[in-house]
Structure formats: structure tokens, C-alpha cells
Amino acid sequence: MNSKTSHCKIVDCTIRDGGLVNNWDFSVEFVQHLYNCLNDAGVEYMEIGYKNSPKLLKGADSAGPWRFLDDEFLRKVIPQKLNTKLSALVDIGRVDENDILPREQSMLDLIRVACYIQDVDKALELVQLFHDRGYETTLNIMALSNVMEHQLLEAFEQINNSVVDVVYIVDSYGSLKPNDFSHLVDKFRTHLPNKRLGVHTHNNMQLAFANTLIAAEKGVELLDASVYGMGRAAGNCTTELLVANLKNPKYKLRPVLDMIETYMIPLREKEEWGYIIPYMITGMLDEHPRSAMALRDTPDKDKSVDFYDKLTTPEVSHSK
């Protein structure tokens, strides 16, 4: 494996996916320190937030600034861009075209569009827009564990006719085992011969790093991760494990350890993510972690037997 991962690039999603944990309540100092650490570590991309429009989202007022990135603000946060490029994620239906500067006037290099399989067409329209404005683009297809074969084949056709640079396999529920993941990568590889691939994993069953490594070995290029695994519910593949294990002399672990020691350990005392039993249960059942997230907000947060009974008793279990 080792010799076969030098083609990989890491996309650190600590701020964007981690923001789902703390409502994007990261200080400017936190984000600046992270940017410098990732740059020193050799990490190629930092996803610094969402580029959705606050006008198109409910409950936007309470969120931190990384929820709705503004170019002017970003220029103050990162007065000097270093080697690490900046990325933002958008959701379909939540982008205001007028917010998107041409790339040469923007701090962002990469814009990624997340969608479910049935919205691939809409997502590819957005991709075209970002592409025309000069950005690198990715299409991140979520919840692939719940997609039927014919839907996937139809999507592949649309993708092959699009300008998107990279197509992502997203294990939204953390439910895919190494074999499943390996099969998906092979399928994407076969059906999208001219597209580069990316993966985004979740750690519900402690498989995020293993699945990411397996994808890397199979030629997948963009690997999503977050420092100390910070991300919604069970969190993500960790940046430190990728930096420590991908074979590329440019990667340095020490700056990532600095970020963990200085900011992530204290943050983890206040906020929760990682391998926690209710998230393991939604992962094994291949469903969205929202029921487990709701449970973790109650005094019954560790009552996993009742939780398991509710999700697995047909007459009372909710639909996905």
C-alpha cells in the first residue's frame, strides 16, 4: 500500500464538518492556527466552511461565520495564502449565484457541491457555474449506501457529460465495510474513467481510516479528513492518521499534533464526537445519525439498549 499513496491529496474538513458539531463556533485564532498547521503539515486543501447563502437557510442567525463564508471576511482571516488551498462546500438550493466571485477575486480555490443521488442533475448545474467562474470543482454524492444500482448508472452518465473535476464517494452513515467500500470505488472507477475520485468517510464503526486507506490504494486522489476526527456524530477519518501513514515525504505529523494539543483536546472536553455507541448503532443499521444525535441531547444518552430496541422493532421504528 505504502508506495501507492503518493498520488493522494488531503482535504481537511475540520471547520466545515466539525462546524456541524459546534454550530461553527470557531474563533478566528482557531481557524488561523489550523490553516498554518495544515500548511506546515503539507495538507493540500482546507475546507474552511460552507458557501451557502444565509438568505436561503432557516436558523442562520445563530451560526458562526464559517457557515456562510464571505470573501471579505476570509481575506482578513487569511491575509496571506500559503501552499494549502481553500475549499468550501455548498448544498443545492442554497447557493446565491451573486455570492460567487470569479476565482481570481476570491480566496477560494475549490468549491464542492454536495447532493443526494436524485439531485445529481441540479448539482451538476451548480458545478458548471463554479467551473465557469474558474474554480476547481467536486461533486459529493451522499448516502451512497442507500442508492440503487439503476440510480447510480443514470448518475454516472450525467457526470461523464459534465465538467466536474472530481467525484466523491460519501459514506454519510458510516455504514460501509471495507469490502463494500472497495466495491464502490471499483464501480466508480469503471464507470467514470475520465474523472478523478474522492472519498469522505464517517467513523461510526471505526472504519473511516481503514476505508480511506483502501480507497487511496485503489487510486482515489482526494481524501477527506478532519483533525482528531472532528465531525458530525461519529466524526471522520482523522487528518493525523493520514498524514502519519500516507507515503509522501511532504507530510509532517508534528504540526497536526500541535493543533490537537493546543485546540482539539480542550475542544473535545466541551463538544462531543467520535465512536459513541448510539452512532455505532445507526451506522450498523445504515441510517442517518439524527436519532442518535437526538438521544445524545437527553439524560438517557447512554441508554443504548432501549435505543436499539426502538430502531429495530418494526412496528415502532421510524422511517429513515
Add this chain to the structure above:
Amino acid sequence: MNSKTSHCKIVDCTIRDGGLVNNWDFSVEFVQHLYNCLNDAGVEYMEIGYKNSPKLLKGADSAGPWRFLDDEFLRKVIPQKLNTKLSALVDIGRVDENDILPREQSMLDLIRVACYIQDVDKALELVQLFHDRGYETTLNIMALSNVMEHQLLEAFEQINNSVVDVVYIVDSYGSLKPNDFSHLVDKFRTHLPNKRLGVHTHNNMQLAFANTLIAAEKGVELLDASVYGMGRAAGNCTTELLVANLKNPKYKLRPVLDMIETYMIPLREKEEWGYIIPYMITGMLDEHPRSAMALRDTPDKDKSVDFYDKLTTPEVSHSK
């Protein structure tokens, strides 16, 4: 993968390996509840402790009774054996032959001998003793990531000439990646065509479950695990993930969740194991976690940058 794991058997090591965390300070109620849960869950073996002799070990006085299992005591703990068999681990040089009853008079079904590669001959002598007294036996070769090819080939020859039932691949330092692990399993399979195989993993790099699954797929039969991953340092593959994911209708997750909810969550508040950065560092460096365990006992326990510097600066790093 799924259809290929029905040959597997789980060996729960919560008491034995978990005892390395809390000096075997488990109450009788804890162990009884665990036994009943594992039996209800369909787990085949429970490793209930060590069968070393207290006369042959320093500092034995402070340890709980699971450190030096006594058959008379065991009969009180488990007055009625159910389907789950009982196992004990021994280390070479620490066994008093007089402690070992013939199997028909003992509560134990399986005795496992742990050793480093250079002591395989001594370990196989012990295996012969246990075999002659009627026990199932395994040979657990530790620290395989640090073993040279010619040592391994020599050991294979001795093992092929022995009566041992099962030979274990032990990733003592949690340093093996899926590819490494897969290669080792293939090598053992090729060179030990008439022996059954087992694996014991550690979770320093969040790979314990993934590596165990990969081994299971390749025909490995005995899979070590512990509830909630409790085990020294980064801990083990978790029993709940195996029970939830191995394809065998006999396995039931609910009793394992009961054990976690009732005993393991409160225990984890007092005792520490799991994915913790200093253990990740010793894992990636392929060395024993003792330096990280020492660090975790100091006020500097989260100062992983200094720790990393010490282990990676040639002039100051200690030998393994």
C-alpha cells in the same frame, strides 16, 4: 465479505486484556454479568483472566483474582457453565504445572500461550502440557511487526511439528495496516496449512476492527475482541462491532449493549483506554506503548508534540 465470516468464533478478552488497564479490579458481579451477556450474545469464548502463578510474578499481591485464576474460585463465580466456553492466557516462565488440573476437573476449556518469536519452542512445550491435560490450545505470537522473515520461517517449522490447535497473529503495537495484516495472514495460511488461525489486534490507529474483519474474510477462525474495546493502551477490536457485523444468525448485539450500558460506560469514566494520541504515535512508530502509558500517568499527558519529538529524535529516543 459478509457471507464468508460464518466460520468465525469470537474470543472476548475484556477481563484478561482489560485487566491490564485496571489491575484486574473487576467485581464478581461484573464478571458474572459479562459471562451471561456474552453467552446470550452467542460469543463462543470468554477469556476470564491469566492462569500464571502468583509465585512466579513480582507485584502479584495488589492484583485482582483474574490475574491468577484459581479453579475453586472460578466455580463460585460461574456456578453453571452455559454455551460460552472459558479461556485463560499464560505467559512462558510463569506457569506452575501443579496449578493445571486435568480439563475434566477444570472450569477452563481453552488455554492460550503468549510468547515472543524467540520463545516459540518454550511456548510449544507448555502447549504440549495443556494439550496432554485435555485443553484446547493456542499459541499467540506477539509483536509480529518486529519479527524478521527467517525467525518466522523457523517458528513455522516448530509449529507444524506441534500439537497446537490454533496459531495467533498478534499485532501487539497496533502498527499494522490492512495491507500488512493481510500479507501476514496469507503467510501464516501458506506456511501452516494444517493449523487453524486467530488474530488479536490493537486499536492505536483505529484499525483493530478493520484488520480483524479482513482476517475473518481470509478464513481466520478465532477473533479476539473486548467489550467497548477495553484493553491495554489503545485497546482492542470491540466485541460489539464483531457481533453486529459478522454474518452469523447466532450473534445478538443487544446483550453486549446491555453490558456496555450497565458496566462499561461507568468504568470508562474511571479508567482510560482507546484512541488517544500518544498511543497513536507509538502505533505509527511500531513500538510498545509503555512510553505512552508512562506519559498518560503524568500532568503532561496531552503534550503529544514533545512526546513525538522525544520518540523521533535519534539522539534522545530510547530503544524499543
